[in-house]
Amino acid sequence: EAGVVQSPRYKIIEKKQPVAFWCNPISGHNTLYWYLQNLGQGPELLIRYENEEAVDDSQLPKDRFSAERLKGVDSTLKIQPAELGDSAVYLCASSLNSFNEQFFGPGTRLTVL
Amino acid sequence: AQKVTQAQTEISVVEKEDVTLDCVYETRDTTYYLFWYKQPPSGELVFLIRRNSFDEQNEISGRYSWNFQKSTSSFNFTITASQVVDSAVYFCALSEKGAQKLVFGQGTRLTINP
Numbered sequence: 155e156a157g158v159v160q161s162p163r164y165k166i167i168e169k170k171q172p173v174a175f176w177c178n179p180i181s182g183h184n185t186l187y188w189y190l191q192n193l194g195q196g197p198e199l200l201i202r203y204e205n206e207e208a209v210d211d212s213q214l215p216k217d218r219f220s221a222e223r224l225k226g227v228d229s230t231l232k233i234q235p236a237e238l239g240d241s242a243v244y245l246c247a248s249s250l251n252s253f254n255e256q257f258f259g260p261g262t263r264l265t266v267l
Numbered sequence: 268a269q270k271v272t273q274a275q276t277e278i279s280v281v282e283k284e285d286v287t288l289d290c291v292y293e294t295r296d297t298t299y300y301l302f303w304y305k306q307p308p309s310g311e312l313v314f315l316i317r318r319n320s321f322d323e324q325n326e327i328s329g330r331y332s333w334n335f336q337k338s339t340s341s342f343n344f345t346i347t348a349s350q351v352v353d354s355a356v357y358f359c360a361l362s363e364k365g366a367q368k369l370v371f372g373q374g375t376r377l378t379i380n381p
Contacts, residue, residue, distance in 0.1 A: 187368075196271075196358050196371030197312070210368060243310065252367035255302065258312035 156180070158259035160246050166265045172234035175262045179227065179248030186223060187256060188231050189245040197245055203229065204252070233264075241266045269294045271361050273372035280349055281380050288344045288375045290359030296320075298364040301335065301342045306374070307355040318342065349379045 159178040167173050179186050184205050189197035200219065202210040205226040214221065218237070223229040233240055243263050247256040270293040280286050292301065303315040316326060318335050326333045330347045346353055359372045 194373075196360070196374050197369075198371070199368045202368060245312065247312075253300065253362070253364070255314045255317045256369060257314060258304075260309070260311045263310075 158246055158248055158257055160244075160259035160262055162262055163260060164263050164265075166267065167236055168267050169238055170235040172232065173236050173264060174233075175231045175244050175246075175264075177229045177231070177246030177259060179229075179246070180257055183248035183250055183257075184226070185249045185252050185254075185256075186229050187247040187249075188221060188229070189247065189258075191243040191245055191261070193242070200231070202252070236264075236266045238266050240264060269296075269299075269361050269363050269370045271359050271370055271372035273357075273359055273375050275375045276373070277376045277378070279378040279380060282351055283348050285345060285347050286349050286377065286379075288346075288357050288359075288377065290342045290344065290372060292340050292342065292359070292361045294340075294361060294363055296363040300362045300364075302360040302362070302369065303333065303342075303344050304358045304360065304371075305355045306358065312358070315344075346377075351379050351381055353377060354379045 161176050186203040188200040190200050191197040201214045201221050203223045206223050221231045243261040245261045247258045249256045272291045299320045301318045305313045323335050332345045334343045356374045356376045358374045360369045362369050
């Protein structure tokens with residue numbers, strides 16, 4: 155069974171440019187998460203989806219970050235405009251439901267110059 | 268509020284030694300779940316174990332074992348006869364039934380030297 159797929163794996167952009175990350179969860183997993191992981195830190199939740207509904211986006215900086223999961227499967231996380239401090243690894247995870255273990259993708263390492 | 272503390276930032280041992288990674292958590296919920304994840308140099312977080320708050324039985328899986336003690340709010344992870352392939356960053360995490368989100372500790376970087 156395929157795991158969580160993310161693309162791109164690496165992205166380098168200049169500040170003020172837009173960037174988008176894509177995630178395809180494990181088939182059948184209703185819950186999808188986006189996390190931010192800074193160097194030397196544990197992941198921090200940005201947003202959680204139950205099917206296509208964003209049920210927890212309290213940690214998402216809504217002035218520049220947006221996310222969508224239109225058909226309850228794939229998801230896209232966007233930053234516009236990117237700032238230097240956004241350099242980090244963006245992780246996508248999925249689970250059968252909110253109480254099950256989460257399975258993580260390989261992440262997208264973003265560098266903002 | 269939920270919080271996880273992994274006081275050991277880095278641990279370095281020689282292969283075949285036993286090593287224990289500490290995890291202390293804080294929560295007000297009576298129903299919660301505890302997790303351990305491994306993050307090797309490749310970067311992908313690998314799920315190791317999930318325990319619920321009503322099950323304090325220790326768990327053993329091969330060379331890995333976990334000790335859950337509600338009295339001290341700890342969920343420690345022991346690797347027996349460590350191997351070089353065990354080198355990674357290990358994260359402990361907590362999910363409250365109410366919040367339904369994982370809160371991670373800072374991680375412990377484990378290095379196993381040959």
